[in-house]
Amino acid sequence: MSELRSILVEQVERLVADAGGVAVLRMVEAGEWPATLWAGLEQQGLNLALVPEESGGVGLSWGDAAAIWLVLGRHGAPAPIAETMLAAALLSAAGIEVPEGPLGLAQGAVPFGRHAARLVVPKGACVALHAPGECVPAENIGREPRDAVTAEDRIARGQLPNLFGPRAGLLGLALIRAALIAGALERILALAVDWANTRKQFGRAIGKFQAVQQQLAAMAGEVAAVHVAVHQAARAVDARGLAEASFEIGCAKIVAGEAATMGAATVHQVFAAIGITEDHELHHFTRRLWSWREEGGTERFWAAEIGRAALTRGGASLWPDMTARDAQGVE
Amino acid sequence: MRFDLPDAPPHAEALRRELRDFLADAGQDWTPEIRARSWMGFDRGFSRAVGARGWIGMTWPAAYGGGEKSGLERIVVLEEMLAAGAPVGAHWIGDRQSGPLILRLGTEEQRTRILPGIARGELAFCIGLSEPEAGSDLANLRTKCERTPNGWKLNGRKIWTTFAHKSDYMIALVRTSPAPEGGSRHAGLSQFLVDLRLSGISIRPIRDLAGEDSFNEVTFDDVMLRPDDLLGEEGAGWAQATSELAFERSGPDRYLSSYPALAAGIDALNAAPSPGAEVTIGRMVARLNTLRGMSLSVGGMLERGEAPAVEAALVKDAGNVFEQALPEQIRNLVDPADSPEGLRRMLASLAQLAPTFSLRGGTREILRGIIARDMGLR
Known part of the structure; x- marks a missing residue:
């Protein structure tokens, strides 16, 4: 991990922890805006993290950004900073000055749309900046705001460079959701291990039972797989741009979705009744995991795309196509 | 646990092309059963041909018949061999673990006596x-x-x-x-x-x-x-034997054992489309690409001299799940009765081989036990 990346990751970690951990998730689910947390994130310049330095941003790589999203996922992503990072990257790439405040990314329902200072609308290879109009509030089963927001007066509109391609909003969102899933899975796995070492039945910690150990070990494999898939995807974006990283992003979203399903089921099995209570923190993460599977393209959506391409190319091309995507080292 | 993706070694694409040409030539007469057996296929003639190309003991010093290449270049060779379903069994164990162990712990006499023979594809190990x-x-x-x-x-x-x-x-x-x-x-x-x-x-x-x-x-x-x-x-035998395990458990042989059936399955589906097959194929391709990343990450860590024993156990466990499920998934998409003969024979072989995938080199239960202990359970 680069030094800058570890500093940023540490800062985000601290900001979210200071904001109150699970308390801030409960607050968001009750419909409040996490103002202190947002102010802290913006003060660190995180909203401009993916904007190049020459445009006044931080100029992080997508790999760095993914590392930050993992941390956010670990804490349940209580504010729309990941979406704002992506929206700002799109605006700046299209030559539009990035406004202050939370940006509502109109790629499907708008995350935290009711709190958006501005609306960012990706459409094909264009992106437009609008004032937010009428807002019909809605939420996903994570009880995160996912609103329908009308795009009012257009403030600016620009063309995305070829590196971003005609699906930049979708691809960026898919990578964000996959990274958040990786982080949230890491969190619930840690919670489950802790619980398995604490909760006693038949005179010993349930983590002493092989049946429990084997389930959690299998889940650890899934969590590791999502982490690797997200790294592969972020690295592909850094190497080739969003448009040419759709294979890796799709793979990451598929693996993340499958792992979210398996991981949530496993931890609920380990926690048993206490894990499905309102009082327990677990559901804040598992409900988000189930929601994030649906956003930025489902497993089925991406699998159909990748599978169709594999079939079109034929069996003999599958392996060479895969190895041809490797990041090339230099001598 | 940690997985850092390495970059591909320089000239990897050229090396892959060389291997693909060699394997296309060598593999003209491989039956579906041979391809399905993969590294459980034993063919001394083929191993000698591989040795003659310098693709065994690639990382060892030249003094012992090695090629002084990087571990990541060696992985390129392994990947291509397995993707082609080559019968690499006669040199696999010597190249993967016996040779490296002798190189690391053997006496000078043992090294000079044994290693060049392994590298030529002449000495087989169990x-x-x-x-x-x-x-x-x-x-x-x-x-x-x-x-x-x-x-x-x-x-x-x-x-x-x-x-x-x-x-x-x-x-x-x-x-x-x-x-x-x-x-x-x-x-x-x-x-x-x-x-x-x-x-x-x-x-x-x-x-x-x-x-x-x-x-x-x-x-x-x-x-x-x-x-x-x-x-x-x-x-010191226990420590010596277990130190090989990260090499033994993390390589591409832990997720590619049934790969030829995926390529053959795709071709069969193109000949006789099955509704919705693209979703299943897409999921398998995503898993394959991810497992490859995991395996390469461990390869990169081994190359840097680290000891990723737990990560290797995890790659093997996840890889075994994939390579065991693969033939079943293809079978669910293409009815065996309607399969081309080659695919049908490959699937029939794999059905009989697949149970060994999660036994050899440490059972699934043992591997998950290792992972669980690392997580702080037990």
Whole structure:
């Protein structure tokens, strides 16, 4: 991990922890805006993290950004900073000055749309900046705001460079959701291990039972797989741009979705009744995991795309196509 | 646990092209069954041809017949061999673990005697670990080696030893002194380099469920070993044997065993489309790409001299799940009755082979136990 990346990751970690951990998730689910947390994130310049330095941003790589999203996922992503990072990257790439405040990314329902200072609308290879109009509030089963927001007066509109391609909003969102899933899975796995070492039945910690150990070990494999898939995807974006990283992003979203399903089921099995209570923190993460599977393209959506391409190319091309995507080292 | 993706080695694409040309040529007559057997296929002629190209012992010093290439270049070779379903079994064990172990722990005499032969694809190795009373509980092994005035005397029995009947050498883990009372059962074990032509060794092939002779019972009856047949340090056998495991468990052979059936399945689906097949294929491709990333990450860590034992266990477990599910998923998309003959035969072979994937090199349960302990359970 680069030094800058570890500093940023540490800062985000601290900001979210200071904001109150699970308390801030409960607050968001009750419909409040996490103002202190947002102010802290913006003060660190995180909203401009993916904007190049020459445009006044931080100029992080997508790999760095993914590392930050993992941390956010670990804490349940209580504010729309990941979406704002992506929206700002799109605006700046299209030559539009990035406004202050939370940006509502109109790629499907708008995350935290009711709190958006501005609306960012990706459409094909264009992106437009609008004032937010009428807002019909809605939420996903994570009880995160996912609103329908009308795009009012257009403030600016620009063309995305070829590196971003005609699906930049979708691809960026898919990578964000996959990274958040990786982080949230890491969190619930840690919670489950802790619980398995604490909760006693038949005179010993349930983590002493092989049946429990084997389930959690299998889940650890899934969590590791999502982490690797997200790294592969972020690295592909850094190497080739969003448009040419759709294979890796799709793979990451598929693996993340499958792992979210398996991981949530496993931890609920380990926690048993206490894990499905309102009082327990677990559901804040598992409900988000189930929601994030649906956003930025489902497993089925991406699998159909990748599978169709594999079939079109034929069996003999599958392996060479895969190895041809490797990041090339230099001598 | 940590997985850092390495970059591809320089000239990887050129090396891949070279391999693909070689394999297209060498593989003209490989039957679907041979491709399905993959690294369980034993073909000395093919291994010698691979050795002649410098693709065995690639990372070893030139003085021992090696190519002084990086571990990541070696992985390129392994990947291409497995993706093609090449019968690499005659050199696989020597290249993967016996050779590296001898290079690291062997005496100069052992290195010069053995390594060039492995690199030429001429010397085949088997691994003497399991015994009738020591499977997953390996430390329970009973085969023993006692000091004599002239060397060592070996007595006991190894079982499930893959390719012992076709190999030249076994690296055997045996007891050289009793486990200390109340101490570690791992103490008192040593590794020996056993020439399988020695008198007192009898090798009985055990027919497997597919009707093949692939594994064996090997009996040692007063086998006289020389002092320099001891490999590494007396009493350090457990640590030596387990240090190989990260190499043994993380390679592409842990997720690519049934890969040829995926490529063949895609072609069969193009000939006879099945509704919704693209979703299943897409999921498999995503898993394949991810497992490859995980395996390469461990390869990169090994190359840097790290010891990613837990990560390797995890790659093997996840890889085995994938390579066992793959033929079943294809079977669910293409009815065997409607399959082209090649795919049908490949799937029939894989159905019989797949149970071994999560047994060989450490069972699924043992691997998950290792992972669980690392997570702070147990």
